[in-house]
Every structure is written in C-alpha cells, then in structure tokens.
Amino acid sequence: AYRAAILSFDPDTGAPRHESDGLLMTGPGAGGPGAPCVVLALGPFHELIHRYPGLDVESLPDHLIAPGFVDLHLHYPQLDVIGSPADGLLPWLEQHTFPQEARFADPQHAASVAEFFLDELDRHGVTTALTFCTSHPQSVDALMSAAQPRGLKLIAGKCLQDRHCPDGVRDATEQSLLDTEALIARWHGLGRLGYAITPRFAPSCSDAQLQGAGELAARHPGVWIQSHVAENLDELAWVRELYPRDRSYLEVYSRFGLLRERSVYAHCLHLDEDDRALLRERGAAAAVCPTSNFFLGSGCFDFASAWRTGFLHGLASDVGGGTSLSPFRTMLAAYEAGRAAFTGGGPAKAGVSLAPSRLWWLHTAGAARALGLEGVVGNLAPGCEADFVLLDPRATPLLARRTAQARDLEELLFALIVLGDERAVARTVRAGSLVD
Numbered sequence: 296a297y298r299a300a301i302l303s304f305d306p307d308t309g310a311p312r313h314e315s316d317g318l319l320m321t322g323p324g325a326g327g328p329g330a331p332c333v334v335l336a337l338g339p340f341h342e343l344i345h346r347y348p349g350l351d352v353e354s355l356p357d358h359l360i361a362p363g364f365v366d367l368h369l370h371y372p373q374l375d376v377i378g379s380p381a382d383g384l385l386p387w388l389e390q391h392t393f394p395q396e397a398r399f400a401d402p403q404h405a406a407s408v409a410e411f412f413l414d415e416l417d418r419h420g421v422t423t424a425l426t427f428c429t430s431h432p433q434s435v436d437a438l439m440s441a442a443q444p445r446g447l448k449l450i451a452g453k454c455l456q457d458r459h460c461p462d463g464v465r466d467a468t469e470q471s472l473l474d475t476e477a478l479i480a481r482w483h484g485l486g487r488l489g490y491a492i493t494p495r496f497a498p499s500c501s502d503a504q505l506q507g508a509g510e511l512a513a514r515h516p517g518v519w520i521q522s523h524v525a526e527n528l529d530e531l532a533w534v535r536e537l538y539p540r541d542r543s544y545l546e547v548y549s550r551f552g553l554l555r556e557r558s559v560y561a562h563c564l565h566l567d568e569d570d571r572a573l574l575r576e577r578g579a580a581a582a583v584c585p586t587s588n589f590f591l592g593s594g595c596f597d598f599a600s601a602w603r604t605g606f607l608h609g610l611a612s613d614v615g616g617g618t619s620l621s622p623f624r625t626m627l628a629a630y631e632a633g634r635a636a637f638t639g640g641g642p643a644k645a646g647v648s649l650a651p652s653r654l655w656w657l658h659t660a661g662a663a664r665a666l667g668l669e670g671v672v673g674n675l676a677p678g679c680e681a682d683f684v685l686l687d688p689r690a691t692p693l694l695a696r697r698t699a700q701a702r703d704l705e706e707l708l709f710a711l712i713v714l715g716d717e718r719a720v721a722r723t724v725r726a727g728s729l730v731d
C-alpha cells in the first residue's frame with residue numbers, strides 16, 4: 296500500500312479525481328497465481344487506514360501516483376529511425392524506415408532492440424503499449440519473449456506488407472497469413488500479452504493479404520487490429536489510385552472486415568464526416584500521434600470533430616515517426632495540435648484548448664477505452680490492474696518551481712506536461728511488479 300497524492304479518473308465521465316493525501320492498496324486479484332496484481336482500494340488515507348489496521352504502507356510525501364501511460368501506437372523496430380528527417384511520409388519510409396526494419400531479419404538484433412525498447416518504456420512510465428513489429432515473425436517472438444517475464448501489458452503484431460516495399464521487408468501473401476495465425480496461437484492471451492493483426496497500410500498490402508487479414512480478424516474477435524490511415528496527402532492520392540472504387544481510404548479497411556471493435560488506426564488526420572461516423576459505428580479507434588504528425592509534416596488531428604462524432608481516440612507516440620517515447624512530449628504536442636486551426640491541406644479546423652486532465656485521460660484511461668480495456672488498465676480504481684507511475688514534481692528546478700506555484704490539479708498537470716520528462720518518473724510499477 297502507498298500513501299501519496301493520487302490521480303485517477305471517473306470511469307464513466309473521465310473527470311479527474313485527486314486524492315491530495317490518498318491511500319492506494321494493491322494485491323492479488325481473483326485470477327489466481329501469476330495473474331496481475333489489482334487495485335484493492337483507493338481513497339483518502341485517513342478514511343481507509345482504519346479499515347486495514349496493521350497495513351504496511353510506504354509513505355511518499357510530495358509525490359503523485361498516477362495511472363501508467365497507455366501508448367496506443369508505436370513501432371518498436373523504429374527506435375533507430377527517431378530523428379531521421381525526410382520530405383514527408385513516403386520518402387521517410389523508403390529512405391530510413393525500411394532499411395532499419397530489414398535488420399530485424401536477424402533475431403539477435405531483434406532481441407537486443409526489444410530489451411532496450413522495454414527498458415525505455417519503463418523509464419518513461421508506459422505500462423501498456425500497442426506496437427508494430429516488422430514483417431519478420433522473429434521480430435514478434437523477440438519482443439513477446441522479452442516482455443512476458445516483465446509482466447507488461449503488451450499488444451503487438453507482425454507487419455503485413457506484400458507489395459510496394461523493398462526486398463528484405465516484403466513478405467509473401469500466403470506465408471504472411473500463416474505466420475500471423477501461428478503467432479496468434481503462440482502469444483495471444485499468454486500472461487498479459489495480446490496479438491494485433493497488423494496490415495502496415497493499404498498501399499503495402501495486396502487485396503488478397505487484406506482479405507486474409509480480415510478473415511483472421513473475424514475468426515479471432517479478441518485479437519486486436521492495428522494499421523495506419525489518412526496520415527499524409529501523397530499517401531491519400533496513392534490510395535485513391537490503388538483503390539478507385541472505394542469511397543475513401545478508411546472504406547478500404549472496412550470492405551475487408553478490418554474495421555471493428557479492437558481495431559486501432561494511427562493518425563486519422565484527413566477524414567470526412569462519413570469516415571468519422573464509420574469509425575464510431577464500428578467501435579474502431581484512432582491513435583492520435585502528434586509528435587509524428589509535426590515531425591513528418593502530416594497535419595494536425597481535428598479534436599473538435601472527433602468529439603462531435605464521438606469515435607474512440609487516444610494518444611500515441613508513433614516512434615520512430617514520432618520524436619519521443621515520453622508521454623509528456625506527446626501530451627504537449629497534442630495540446631499544440633489542438634490549438635492549431637488547420638489540418639494540413641484540408642479544410643480549416645477549430646482550434647481547441649485541451650484541458651491538462653483531458654490530455655492525461657487520453658493517454659491513460661481514454662486510451663485504454665480505445666483498446667477495449669476500460670477498467671482493466673489505464674486507471675486506478677478497485678479491480679483495475681495495478682499499473683502506475685510515481686511522479687516527482689520536484690525532479691528538475693523549473694518543474695519544481697512551476698509545480699510549487701500550481702493552485703489546483705489542472706495547473707499541476709499542465710506544469711508536468713510542459714516541463715516534465717522521464718526524470719519526473721521516479722518509479723514505474725506494473726501490475727504489482729517493481730521496475731526501477
């Protein structure tokens with residue numbers, strides 16, 4: 296049990312809840328041995344402590360306990376692509392991304408990057424991630440086998456790409472689907488691991504591959520789907536050429552049965568009202584990737600239209616198009632993308648000011664809702680798996696100065712978002728297991 300200030304969210308409204316002197320009690324859940332630790336109780340310290348006499352409590356004054364962050368979309372094989380400039384998405388894929396991903400044919404390379412990646416997630420307070428691997432099945436095995444003993448909530452999948460990409464990363468249609476099926480059987484549901492069927496994006500997948508992916512998705516409703524959609528204007532024009540009969544880019548995925556609950560589409564920048572309505576109807580989610588969208592010059596997510604339609608969405612780093620694994624950098628960029636009154640090529644959008652607690656929700660409980668894992672991860676409420684971060688608002692001088700001046704929770708969270716980084720993540724705790 297821990298005594299500290301505690302941030303959590305109302306499970307229904309997403310409104311922030313702040314215990315300024317709280318008690319968080321965690322312990323084994325109902326899942327039996329090996330099951331993740333869960334939150335047993337959360338509330339004001341002085342109320343709860345009487346109910347549990349003799350409780351062993353670690354006191355963490357001046358610290359804030361908050362739900363572990365949920366990164367809705369990233370690419371673990373792209374750590375070595377971060378900060379590689381190019382003139383937009385398609386040249387960036389050709390010049391930087393595919394050559395780095397080709398290295399994952401080597402299982403030893405994959406294993407060493409996997410360990411490094413998981414260490415970095417811990418340092419940044421990310422306890423749940425939905426990540427791409429490369430087209431090599433061994434890149435999935437490397438990551439899953441490294442993640443399993445760490446007890447992190449990790450969802451990942453082998454990238455499907457049987458056309459329009461170079462030798463060394465291009466897969467073969469039939470084999471790619473057989474590999475996907477075998478990887479689902481090997482990893483999905485093992486401990487906290489989950490599998491995601493992963494067509495890279497419509498331009499890199501043949502009709503037969505998308506068709507096969509859709510059939511797998513229908514046979515495995517608990518498995519996730521992840522892909523990219525409507526990120527960049529050149530990509531959009533290419534999709535129109537490749538799929539002239541489909542009303543929109545998103546419709547291509549829909550036609551192949553890839554738009555359903557537990558499907559997460561990165562970017563969703565250049566959508567129209569029909570696309571937004573389709574996302575909502577299907578219960579599909581958008582992964583909003585603002586540092587990537589700024590770095591590649593793709594555009595700015597239209598939060599006001601997303602709220603109006605009410606489709607699921609949450610925040611993501613999209614490393615290595617994204618520039619940082621840090622949830623603080625992603626939340627700040629999301630705020631900036633919200634303020635911007637343009638989408639990047641399309642019609643103007645409304646500039647909005649996302650509240651700090653809303654940004655935080657979008658990277659924790661809201662992102663968990665987008666994954667269909669509401670009440671499981673991304674929040675601290677009785678029954679939730681006990682993933683959390685211990686934040687030190689005095690980690691650096693300017694952060695300490697600004698957080699000391701905060702008059703309320705929103706000001707405290709905004710100071711952390713703007714000035715915080717991994718130095719403020721004093722500890723990451725996942726499902727009860729301690730990570731330094």
Ligand code: GUN
Pocket residue numbers: 370384388392495496523526587613616
């Ligand atoms: N679209 C297809 N592949 C990718 C990728 O690796 N990163 C981003 N940002 N967009 C993509």
Ligand code: FE
Pocket residue numbers: 368369370523561613616
């Ligand atoms: Fe991506």
